[in-house]
Amino acid sequence: MELNAQIAVTVLMGVFLVAVATFLTRIENWRSYTPVGGGGSFIEESGYIDEEKPAGIIRWLTTVDHKDIGILYGLYGIIAFAVGGLMVTLMRFDLVTSSSLLGTSTYNALLTSHGITMLFLFGTPIIAAFANYLVPLIIGADDMAFPRINAIAFWLLPPAALLIWAGFFAKPLGLFGPAQTAWTMYTPLSLGAVGPSADAVGGAGVDLMLLGLHLSGVAATMGAINFIATIFTHRGEEVSWANLDIFSWTILTQSGLILFAFPLLGSALLMLLADRNFGTAFFLTDGGNILWQHLFWFFGHPEVYILVLPMMGIVSYVLPRFAGRKLFGFKFVVYSTLAIGVLSFGVWAHHMFATGIDPRVRASFMAVSMAIAIPSAVKTFNWITTLWNGRVRLTTPMLFCIGFISNFIIGGVTGVFLASIPIDLVLHDTYYVVGHFHYVVMGAIAFAGFAGIYYWFPLVTNRMYQASLGKAHFWLTMVGSNITFLAMILLGYGGMPRRYATYLPQFATLHQVATLGAFLLLIGQIIWLYNMVSSWFEGKRVESGDPWDLRQDNVRTVEWQWFEQKLDTQIATDGGDEEVATDGGKPADEAEAVAEERDDD
Amino acid sequence: MDETPGLSEQYRKASPWPLFIALGVPISEIGLVFNVLPIAVGGLLLFCGCLAGMLQEAGYIDAPWRALGVMALLLGGLGGAILYVNPQVGADMTMRAYAVLASAAVIIAGVVAGTLLVPKRQQPA
Ligand code: HEM
Ligand SMILES: [Cu+2]
Numbered sequence: 001m002e003l004n005a006q007i008a009v010t011v012l013m014g015v016f017l018v019a020v021a022t023f024l025t026r027i028e029n030w031r032s033y034t035p036v037g038g039g040g041s042f043i044e045e046s047g048y049i050d051e052e053k054p055a056g057i058i059r060w061l062t063t064v065d066h067k068d069i070g071i072l073y074g075l076y077g078i079i080a081f082a083v084g085g086l087m088v089t090l091m092r093f094d095l096v097t098s099s100s101l102l103g104t105s106t107y108n109a110l111l112t113s114h115g116i117t118m119l120f121l122f123g124t125p126i127i128a129a130f131a132n133y134l135v136p137l138i139i140g141a142d143d144m145a146f147p148r149i150n151a152i153a154f155w156l157l158p159p160a161a162l163l164i165w166a167g168f169f170a171k172p173l174g175l176f177g178p179a180q181t182a183w184t185m186y187t188p189l190s191l192g193a194v195g196p197s198a199d200a201v202g203g204a205g206v207d208l209m210l211l212g213l214h215l216s217g218v219a220a221t222m223g224a225i226n227f228i229a230t231i232f233t234h235r236g237e238e239v240s241w242a243n244l245d246i247f248s249w250t251i252l253t254q255s256g257l258i259l260f261a262f263p264l265l266g267s268a269l270l271m272l273l274a275d276r277n278f279g280t281a282f283f284l285t286d287g288g289n290i291l292w293q294h295l296f297w298f299f300g301h302p303e304v305y306i307l308v309l310p311m312m313g314i315v316s317y318v319l320p321r322f323a324g325r326k327l328f329g330f331k332f333v334v335y336s337t338l339a340i341g342v343l344s345f346g347v348w349a350h351h352m353f354a355t356g357i358d359p360r361v362r363a364s365f366m367a368v369s370m371a372i373a374i375p376s377a378v379k380t381f382n383w384i385t386t387l388w389n390g391r392v393r394l395t396t397p398m399l400f401c402i403g404f405i406s407n408f409i410i411g412g413v414t415g416v417f418l419a420s421i422p423i424d425l426v427l428h429d430t431y432y433v434v435g436h437f438h439y440v441v442m443g444a445i446a447f448a449g450f451a452g453i454y455y456w457f458p459l460v461t462n463r464m465y466q467a468s469l470g471k472a473h474f475w476l477t478m479v480g481s482n483i484t485f486l487a488m489i490l491l492g493y494g495g496m497p498r499r500y501a502t503y504l505p506q507f508a509t510l511h512q513v514a515t516l517g518a519f520l521l522l523i524g525q526i527i528w529l530y531n532m533v534s535s536w537f538e539g540k541r542v543e544s545g546d547p548w549d550l551r552q553d554n555v556r557t558v559e560w561q562w563f564e565q566k567l568d569t570q571i572a573t574d575g576g577d578e579e580v581a582t583d584g585g586k587p588a589d590e591a592e593a594v595a596e597e598r599d600d601d
Numbered sequence: 602m603d604e605t606p607g608l609s610e611q612y613r614k615a616s617p618w619p620l621f622i623a624l625g626v627p628i629s630e631i632g633l634v635f636n637v638l639p640i641a642v643g644g645l646l647l648f649c650g651c652l653a654g655m656l657q658e659a660g661y662i663d664a665p666w667r668a669l670g671v672m673a674l675l676l677g678g679l680g681g682a683i684l685y686v687n688p689q690v691g692a693d694m695t696m697r698a699y700a701v702l703a704s705a706a707v708i709i710a711g712v713v714a715g716t717l718l719v720p721k722r723q724q725p726a
Binding site: 006009010012013014016017020023024027059061062063064065068147148149151152154155156159160163204207208211212214215218273274277278279280281 | 614615616617618619620621622623624626627630631634635637638639640642643646647651654655658659690691692694
């Protein structure tokens with residue numbers, strides 16, 4: 001039997017490899033019929049050459065174009081957001097009553113997957129979506145520095161998602177369950193094989209999740225190297241460090257953080273995997289549990305800034321467009337970005353105040369954690385001052401930017417309280433912490449993501465979304481977030497511990513309020529999804545190269561110049577394969593701190 | 602073969618290799634962690650083969666054979682390292698080491714066959 005199974009797997013693997021090889025030869029053949037036009041290489045293309053792309057699904061499987069990859073990242077992030085959102089919807093409905101309807105192990109599995117899905121499969125990829133599509137356009141690069149690496153980084157993600165969710169697929173087949181370690185994967189719980197908790201947290205499901213996380217970390221690191229190389233070496237001639245735009249600055253900083261944080265997570269995950277499967281003892285010895293927490297949070301705290309910095313960049317980029325002014329104190333926004341980047345590596349132990357580490361160490365981490373609030377506040381004041389006396393237009397992206405600021409203030413201030421050791425010792429591991437970071441991750445990060453999606457929707461699709469649905473989406477999301485997460489902060493004050501499927505009866509009302517808020521959020525996101533899909537296919541076509549009327553305030557940014565050129569080309573050649581007809585860019589459109597479009601020499 | 606790639610303007614907008622390189626990583630990892638030899642070998646072959654293909658397509662190398670040889674050496678080293686630590690850890694790693702070594706052997710066989718049998722002009726695009 002064993003042998004037969006081995007043979008069967010071997011044959012399957014062989015067939016698979018042969019199929020891949022055949023497929024590859026056919027693709028290569030197809031390509032050798034299409035001249036690549038490398039010959040007269042001094043003739044610069046001034047548009048993107050579409051005819052080199054194969055048609056249909058193969059195009060999407062083989063693309064190395066930064067814009068296509070950006071769209072793929074975007075779709076991926078949105079699917080992950082939907083999955084993670086549905087998971088938490090189930091959890092919130094479980095929490096309507098003080099006993100668990102789903103059962104505690106299912107609840108724990110959903111809890112684990114929700115957190116990991118939102119952070120690693122939605123947060124990081126949705127940022128990569130914006131960065132891939134926009135950074136090369138904004139800084140005047142033809143593409144990313146390493147387009148193929150870019151594609152590899154993306155394609156690592158779908159397998160990563162399948163591995164992370166594997167337990168949910170395997171359970172109905174009676175194989176193994178999903179991981180129940182929570183996203184922090186603390187040992188000894190996550191070690192499984194030793195101790196009384198052996199495999200109570202998911203068995204092979206945990207191993208697969210660790211592999212999936214590792215993959216997503218490799219992908220993020222490859223992407224980060226690519227962005228650093230692109231921003232350093234592929235800027236257009238007019239783009240200097242002095243006038244590099246704010247979004248690219250945040251992406252650059254974020255990539256630096258990824259470069260130091262994710263490889264460390266990867267190593268720690270492999271050590272855990274080795275402890276579970278290969279008989280090593282990294283985390284089994286004395287101090288192993290504290291070691292895991294140090295390694296995890298040395299990654300984990302920078303990770304939260306990996307997520308929030310680029311989103312701050314989007315807000316800094318979009319908000320001034322609808323305030324009719326330049327970003328106030330541009331330089332200081334850049335400096336505070338860099339300051340946060342550096343400081344974020346010095347605060348990790350604020351997640352470990354309650355572990356009994358040396359009080360002197362604790363105090364220094366408290367000091368740095370308080371200090372990091374300063375650059376965050378600098379940014380906040382800069383945004384508010386940008387609005388001051390501006391010609392504010394409350395479009396949907398603008399609403400989300402303002403919502404971002406509002407929620408980020410609450411998230412940040414609750415964070416400062418947690419950074420204070422005596423307060424943290426009371427509030428640690430309560431819903432207060434959950435409320436704190438959801439104000440930031442949902443209230444700020446997701447809000448900025450929506451602002452970006454609405455703002456650049458016409459750029460990507462050539463169409464406009466339906467404004468009234470956008471407004472409905474904003475208000476449901478804003479009200480829903482604040483109801484849900486304020487209720488959590490109050491629950492935390494009351495002493496409700498986090499990560500439980502059941503609770504004492506006195507917490508019922510606030511839990512029900514939180515679920516009500518989550519329900520509003522759900523409705524809002526359904527509206528948003530409908531708006532996006534229907535507008536993508538049949539929204540009103542954008543005729544002008546300036547769909548946001550940014551020129552009247554003289555705040556148009558360079559990517560819309562590219563967009564205008566794209567529209568002109570489409571009209572001129574009707575999607576043909578001609579050389580793009582251009583005459584030099586229009587001199588009128590100078591935006592702050594941005595470059596001209598890619599020049600044709 | 603006539604072009605001089607390496608500069609960003611000359612990149613083609615499509616490449617079949619990244620997808621399969623990305624598939625090779627999880628397949629080989631699953632094979633190695635769960636100790637399923639054929640899957641580990643298949644994943645490693647997929648990964649190394651496609652990596653060589655992509656290097657060639659990008660113009661970093663003219664023929665895949667030497668790059669494959671280097672990868673085989675690296676795999677050989679890894680397999681040896683696993684065999685070396687095997688007695689020191691609590692789990693039996695022999696089959697995992699063999700999986701890595703087997704992939705190295707298959708790749709070396711491919712390199713030998715490729716250099717001897719494929720005429721220079723007909724090296725894959
Ligand atoms: C203003 C600066 C901030 C400070 C001083 C701060 C402080 C803290 C502290 C002390 C904790 C640990 C609470 C505990 O477990 O007892 C914490 C938890 C957390 N914070 Fe913040 N925070 C800040 C900003 C942020 C931002 C910007 C994000 C997200 C982008 C974030 C995400 C998180 C997350 C995810 C956790 C919970 C981790 C977990 O235990 O699962 N925080 N924060
Ligand atoms: Cu932190």
